[in-house]
Amino acid sequence: xxxxxxxxxxxxxxxxxxxxxxxxxxxxxxxxxxxxxxxxxxxxxxxxxxxxxxxxxxxxxxxxxxxxxxxxxxxxxxxxxxxxxxxxxxxxxxxxxxxxxxxxxxxxxxxxxxxxxxxxxxxxxxxxxxxxxxxxxxxxxxxxxxxxxxxxxxxxxxxxxxxxxxxxxxxxxxxxxxxxxxxxxxxxxxxxxxxxxxxxxxxxxxxxxxxxxxxxxxxxxxxxxxxxxxxxxxxxxxxxxxxxxxxxxxxxxxxxxxxxxxxxxxxxxxxxxx
Amino acid sequence: xxxxxxxxxxxxxxxxxxxxxxxxxxxxxxxxxxxxxxxxxxxxxxxxxxxxxxxxxxxxxxxxxxxxxxxxxxxxxxxxxxxxxxxxxxxxxxxxxxxxxxxxxxxxxxxxxxxxxxxxxxxxxxxxxxxxxxxxxxxxxxxxxxxxxxxxxxxxxxxxxxxxxxxxxxxxxxxxxxxxxxxxxxxxxxxxxxxxxxxxxxxxxxxxxxxxxxxxxxxxxxxxxxxxxxxxxxxxxxxxxxxxxxxxxxxxxxxxxxxxxxxxxxxxxxxxxxxxxxxxxxxxxxxxxxxxxxxxxxxxxxxxxxxxxxxxxxxxxxxxxxxxxx
Numbered sequence: 001x002x003x004x005x006x007x008x009x010x011x012x013x014x015x016x017x018x019x020x021x022x023x024x025x026x027x028x029x030x031x032x033x034x035x036x037x038x039x040x041x042x043x044x045x046x047x048x049x050x051x052x053x054x055x056x057x058x059x060x061x062x063x064x065x066x067x068x069x070x071x072x073x074x075x076x077x078x079x080x081x082x083x084x085x086x087x088x089x090x091x092x093x094x095x096x097x098x099x100x101x102x103x104x105x106x107x108x109x110x111x112x113x114x115x116x117x118x119x120x121x122x123x124x125x126x127x128x129x130x131x132x133x134x135x136x137x138x139x140x141x142x143x144x145x146x147x148x149x150x151x152x153x154x155x156x157x158x159x160x161x162x163x164x165x166x167x168x169x170x171x172x173x174x175x176x177x178x179x180x181x182x183x184x185x186x187x188x189x190x191x192x193x194x195x196x197x198x199x200x201x202x203x204x205x206x207x208x209x210x211x212x213x214x215x216x217x218x219x220x221x222x223x224x225x226x227x228x229x230x231x232x233x234x235x236x237x238x239x240x241x242x243x244x245x246x247x248x249x250x251x252x253x254x255x256x257x258x259x260x261x262x263x264x265x266x267x268x269x270x271x272x273x274x
Numbered sequence: 275x276x277x278x279x280x281x282x283x284x285x286x287x288x289x290x291x292x293x294x295x296x297x298x299x300x301x302x303x304x305x306x307x308x309x310x311x312x313x314x315x316x317x318x319x320x321x322x323x324x325x326x327x328x329x330x331x332x333x334x335x336x337x338x339x340x341x342x343x344x345x346x347x348x349x350x351x352x353x354x355x356x357x358x359x360x361x362x363x364x365x366x367x368x369x370x371x372x373x374x375x376x377x378x379x380x381x382x383x384x385x386x387x388x389x390x391x392x393x394x395x396x397x398x399x400x401x402x403x404x405x406x407x408x409x410x411x412x413x414x415x416x417x418x419x420x421x422x423x424x425x426x427x428x429x430x431x432x433x434x435x436x437x438x439x440x441x442x443x444x445x446x447x448x449x450x451x452x453x454x455x456x457x458x459x460x461x462x463x464x465x466x467x468x469x470x471x472x473x474x475x476x477x478x479x480x481x482x483x484x485x486x487x488x489x490x491x492x493x494x495x496x497x498x499x500x501x502x503x504x505x506x507x508x509x510x511x512x513x514x515x516x517x518x519x520x521x522x523x524x525x526x527x528x529x530x531x532x533x534x535x536x537x538x539x540x541x542x543x544x545x546x547x548x549x550x551x552x553x554x555x556x557x558x559x560x561x562x563x564x565x566x567x568x569x570x571x572x573x574x575x576x577x578x579x580x581x582x583x584x585x586x587x588x589x590x591x592x593x594x595x596x597x598x599x600x
Binding site for chain 2 (some may be wrong): 017079102163165166168169170171172173174175176179187188
């Protein structure tokens with residue numbers, strides 16, 4: 001049962017990733033081209049829908065399926081690059097604090113505590129509002145804010161690994177400090193970090209959607225799923241698909257990532273002999 | 275011939291309250307096996323780590339002399355020390371189950387040590403690793419090199435650790451209770467292996483153990499440690515024939531000897547435990563557990579010579595044992 005859920009999660013994530021990669025090839029229309037004669041066309045399966053626009057069109061007559069496919073690119077890019085940025089920051093801080101301990105650890109813990117006391121969405125909103133919204137700004141802002149779980153987890157796991165004999169054995173074999181941190185400690189703390197990465201990725205995607213919904217995420221006309229919901233909210237009463245379709249896409253992707261993360265935790269956890 | 279390792283008045287303290295090693299002096303010559311014996315917590319492992327420069331940062335080490343060949347280890351930089359470690363001084367740890375990194379194959383860990391100290395290709399290093407695995411009696415070294423530590427048994431892992439320590443043909447091998455975690459048959463194999471390797475390679479072995487059976491079998495010279503001090507040091511034969519320090523005598527009495535010890539007689543033991551010693555402690559640290567203790571034991575204790583290469587740290591005269599026997 002657990003295995004099935006993991007597979008489902010992996011399948012969803014893979015499908016979205018594939019959609020993001022091949023979007024230009026499979027999208028039936030240009031996602032930016034407006035056609036005011038074709039505004040708010042319902043999806044194919046509803047009354048008045050047509051095969052020309054399988055998922056219908058939005059209030060500016062842009063093909064919704066194409067926008068959804070291109071939107072997958074935004075979400076995956078946000079998810080992946082944010083996790084890379086925050087992972088680099090958090091793991092570096094955590095490993096240093098956990099390995100060296102003492103004063104360095106106190107400084108790291110202080111930085112983590114500071115970060116935890118910052119209200120995430122407020123700061124993200126302020127930063128984007130001040131600098132102006134672009135994909136890069138959103139990625140960097142989220143990346144610079146979402147590292148605390150990486151730091152906490154890598155710090156505690158490093159503390160456990162640091163005192164194991166093979167670290168002492170590596171030192172006794174003449175390994176440099178850099179070698180010990182990168183080659184001895186890091187590979188042995190990766191398992192929990194992979195799980196953290198999936199959680200953070202889902203969180204980043206949701207935060208981007210929230211920022212875009214508030215008008216401070218990726219700027220229009222980029223087809224972000226959050227932005228699609230925001231733009232569609234005025235029409236949702238008579239044309240509910242304009243928010244349902246991106247909403248469901250977002251829900252399914254985040255669910256998929258979380259299922260995958262859960263599954264990975266169980267799988268990798270069981271595979272460890274120690 | 276100059277000694278391989280020379281330590282004089284080596285001290286290790288943790289903070290201001292604990293002195294783990296208090297003035298240990300020892301000299302190791304080429305090809306010699308020197309056993310460091312003592313009960314748990316007497317500072318054997320700390321001594322080894324102090325020589326390797328691997329103490330935790332909370333520890334403070336000082337020494338009048340700490341030389342390895344021509345290197346003054348007290349002055350050597352961390353980088354210089356790292357160059358010696360694994361290359362000319364190697365160490366084997368007590369726990370073979372946790373001393374290998376679970377994230378890498380045996381081959382990759384072994385090759386890495388060699389590559390770090392010698393500028394050789396991966397393939398050469400792996401060949402060398404296979405050769406050494408064969409040498410420590412591992413069949414199918416090619417297979418073992420590709421395996422991960424959790425796929426090996428304890429005995430195999432300890433052999434891997436030993437061959438890993440020998441990758442660069444070190445001159446000094448420090449083995450910290452290398453067989454304690456292993457079962458008795460494997461223990462015997464590992465010891466025989468160490469003996470053979472030592473004879474072939476001419477390496478000096480500093481063997482840390484609490485097992486006097488191992489000492490009797492392996493040692494050229496024995497130093498008995500108690501509460502951070504070497505209380506008696508002698509060639510193995512002399513120590514077993516004429517133990518002089520009351521602690522050494524107590525230790526030896528704890529070993530049952532077939533046909534000499536009567537079955538109904540309780541096995542010897544030394545009451546009490548090793549005390550925690552503060553840095554400002556004066557006098558004999560064994561006096562609270564010693565049957566021969568006298569008021570003077572609370573003052574400074576001189577190191578006395580029983581013979582030219584047999585010394586002990588006690589106020590009793592060398593021939594006190596005869597008086598006791600009489």
